[in-house]
Amino acid sequence: MAERPHDHDHDHDDHPWTPPSDIEARVRALESLLVEKGLTTHDAIDTLISAFENDLGPMHGARVVAKAWSDPAYRQRLEADGTNAIAELGYRGLQTEHVKALFNSATDHHMWVCTLCSCYPWTLLGIPPVWFKSAPYRSRVVSHPREVLADFGVTLDPTVKVHVWDTSAEQRYIVIPERPDGTQGFTEEQLAALVTRDSMIGTGFVKRPGATDE
Amino acid sequence: MNSIHDVGGLHGMGRIVIEADEPPFHEPWEGRMHGIAVSCQISGVNFTAEQRSTIEQMGYIAYLSTSYYEKWLYAYETLLADKGIISKADIDRRVAEQAQALMPAHPQEPPRLSEYGQKLKAVLYQGTPHDRPLARQPKFKVGDLVHTLNRNALRHSRLPRFARDKDGVIEAYHGAHCHPEPHAAGIGDVPEHLYCVRFDGETLWGPDAEAGASCVYVDLFEDYLAARAT
Numbered sequence: 001m002a003e004r005p006h007d008h009d010h011d012h013d014d015h016p017w018t019p020p021s022d023i024e025a026r027v028r029a030l031e032s033l034l035v036e037k038g039l040t041t042h043d044a045i046d047t048l049i050s051a052f053e054n055d056l057g058p059m060h061g062a063r064v065v066a067k068a069w070s071d072p073a074y075r076q077r078l079e080a081d082g083t084n085a086i087a088e089l090g091y092r093g094l095q096t097e098h099v100k101a102l103f104n105s106a107t108d109h110h111m112w113v114c115t116l117c118s119c120y121p122w123t124l125l126g127i128p129p130v131w132f133k134s135a136p137y138r139s140r141v142v143s144h145p146r147e148v149l150a151d152f153g154v155t156l157d158p159t160v161k162v163h164v165w166d167t168s169a170e171q172r173y174i175v176i177p178e179r180p181d182g183t184q185g186f187t188e189e190q191l192a193a194l195v196t197r198d199s200m201i202g203t204g205f206v207k208r209p210g211a212t213d214e
Numbered sequence: 215m216n217s218i219h220d221v222g223g224l225h226g227m228g229r230i231v232i233e234a235d236e237p238p239f240h241e242p243w244e245g246r247m248h249g250i251a252v253s254c255q256i257s258g259v260n261f262t263a264e265q266r267s268t269i270e271q272m273g274y275i276a277y278l279s280t281s282y283y284e285k286w287l288y289a290y291e292t293l294l295a296d297k298g299i300i301s302k303a304d305i306d307r308r309v310a311e312q313a314q315a316l317m318p319a320h321p322q323e324p325p326r327l328s329e330y331g332q333k334l335k336a337v338l339y340q341g342t343p344h345d346r347p348l349a350r351q352p353k354f355k356v357g358d359l360v361h362t363l364n365r366n367a368l369r370h371s372r373l374p375r376f377a378r379d380k381d382g383v384i385e386a387y388h389g390a391h392c393h394p395e396p397h398a399a400g401i402g403d404v405p406e407h408l409y410c411v412r413f414d415g416e417t418l419w420g421p422d423a424e425a426g427a428s429c430v431y432v433d434l435f436e437d438y439l440a441a442r443a444t
Contacts, residue, residue, distance in 0.1 A: 030250060039257040041328045171408070
């Protein structure tokens with residue numbers, strides 16, 4: 001494939017780009033210019049923000065986990081075809097078009113990362129946390145997953161095999177943690193309340209039943 | 215492109231900082247920047263890969279010293295200018311001319327949404343699948359032994375450096391997806407077979423691999439892979 005012509009005035013290391021001090025005004029100006037050109041509308045952007053602030057978040061992924069814990073047939077469908085099993089619960093959308101579920105067990109621990117940028121299943125887990133998008137996590141987790149887990153307060157038995165999944169294409173991942181003990185008879189809602197965002201990335205544990213804090 | 219965005223396996227990037235109860239957007243402009251990016255993609259201005267590719271060209275110092283959404287502003291100012299849609303001077307002028315106003319902190323979806331707003335909402339909740347039909351049969355199947363190519367072209371690539379020129383095993387076949395390189399070049403959809411390739415920790419990191427069993431899986435396109443016998 002041909003190289004992209006390099007005839008534009010990108011900023012390079014001799015003049016590193018720095019964010020403008022009036023960044024809010026600049027984004028507002030960019031938005032109004034795009035609106036004038038018919039490339040967006042203010043209400044479309046309002047709607048996207050409202051969706052991410054009020055609707056799309058880790059509670060969706062938590063419902064998938066809770067159902068996988070309580071419904072063996074659903075768990076099988078989730079193993080066979082994550083995308084469609086997740087869509088059964090109404091969850092699909094931007095950056096959630098292709099999803100594979102990774103099942104933790106007593107012998108195997110899964111976690112995922114995007115080393116090249118910050119790919120994340122937006123409509124299943126929401127907007128990614130800053131640590132997920134930052135170089136310290138992205139650089140270290142592929143070579144030193146156990147050290148990274150320790151930073152999150154997670155210690156695995158040395159015999160557990162760690163599987164790190166790098167989302168280098170448009171395939172997305174969700175970890176299905178192990179169902180905690182002491183949850184017999186819990187409803188799916190009670191189970192979902194135990195599932196944390198980090199437990200679905202693989203950097204955290206689920207909450208213990210009866211624990212009141214995070 | 216061998217730039218700083220390709221951080222997998224680098225040392226010295228600092229400690230992981232975890233923020234408790236983190237909001238989706240830390241400032242109102244971040245949410246609007248997210249909406250601008252999604253709008254541009256829906257309106258056919260650019261592919262996601264062009265946004266990534268532009269960020270990859272911003273330089274080491276800028277990349278490491280800017281936040282996620284600051285990088286997105288850089289990407290859209292740059293690619294809109296490159297495409298001749300909105301110049302940086304247009305933005306400068308608008309900043310100088312526009313009335314002072316506060317950006318609303320938590321905007322709501324209006325009761326009556328414009329046609330474009332409905333379109334964006336539909337894309338947000340339905341997605342834009344990346345798989346495409348491809349008549350050519352996949353070259354590899356699950357369990358096949360592969361070797362990743364040693365590729366160093368000065369363009370967008372989704373073959374991370376730590377996974378180049380390495381022995382791996384096909385873990386899964388994802389179907390044919392749009393190849394990100396033609397997308398990054400603004401060419402359009404070119405389907406290619408996509409696989410999940412498994413690498414042992416020791417294969418990637420040698421004797422310096424972290425103690426304990428581990429493996430890394432990378433989703434790689436067929437043209438990044440060669441067959442190997444043993």
